[in-house]
Amino acid sequence: MVKVIASEVRKGNVLEIDGDLCTVLKAESIRPGKGTPTTHIDMRRISDGVKIVKSYRTTETVERAFLDEKDYDYLYEDEMGFNFMEPETYEQILVPKDLLGDSAQWLVENMRCSIKLFEGSPVAIELPQRVIFEIVEADPVVKGQTASSSYKPAKLSNGARVMVPPHIESGTRIVVMTEDGSYVERAKD
Known part of the structure; x- marks a missing residue:
């Protein structure tokens, strides 16, 4: 785990909150005219899928999890989730449907995506920007x-x-x- 300031948190990051790993769905910094700037972070707890919303002062630190990040090619969707293949080893991995959410509609066969793994399990996925x-x-x-x-x-x-x-x-x-x-x-x- 590494500490980062709240204003540097981005969508797709994985944070440790109260001992649980959470995927960041949305991070928004708010700078009011008066008062302290804050960062609102919408997250989903990886263990049970519960959504969490937390607010931090922009200078507060949060724990960011160290993840393995690999590129995978999208293969197909079945009732279990989305299947991806690692291009060099041809190893296949299953990504649960709730991990992608609304982003699943943008998947195209053979699309190269970046999947973040924690102890061998997928916890976040990053699609190409366009x-x-x-x-x-x-x-x-x-x-x-x-x-x-x-x-x-x-x-x-x-x-x-x-x-x-x-x-x-x-x-x-x-x-x-x-x-x-x-x-x-x-x-x-």
């Missing part, structure tokens, strides 16, 4: 909706819905951020 999907369904442009800030809903090939600019049509391949599902740009391929 993925490419094809638009299968996009609403038509509403006349007069030409402002650059206007967006329309579209459905991706994986079933997810995202907001895209009006000029994006069905069949277009786009780049999407895996963190929040936001449109980035047209794919350059």
Whole structure:
């Protein structure tokens, strides 16, 4: 374990809180005009999946767990969870469904992901920042909706819905951020 200040905690980090390992789901630093800056950390306890929310002063220290981090290729999903393979040794590992949560919709076959292991068990997973999907369904442009800030809903090939600019049509391949599902740009391929 290593001590880090609360303001340096990021999504995907694993902390030791009261003797339990917790995966950070969201970390947000708040700096009010008056008073002490604080960091709110949303976590999930690895042992039983219970969500925990803690607040720390930004200068307080928290215990960060040492984890093995390896790259794995995504293979497939079954009723037990998501199956990944280590590219050099071909060793397979099963990642429980609740570990990925909403991020699972961005998994694509053969995608290289970084899995953090604690004593051989997966405790956190990091997907690539950006993925490419094809638009299968996009609403038509509403006349007069030409402002650059206007967006329309579209459905991706994986079933997810995202907001895209009006000029994006069905069949277009786009780049999407895996963190929040936001449109980035047209794919350059």
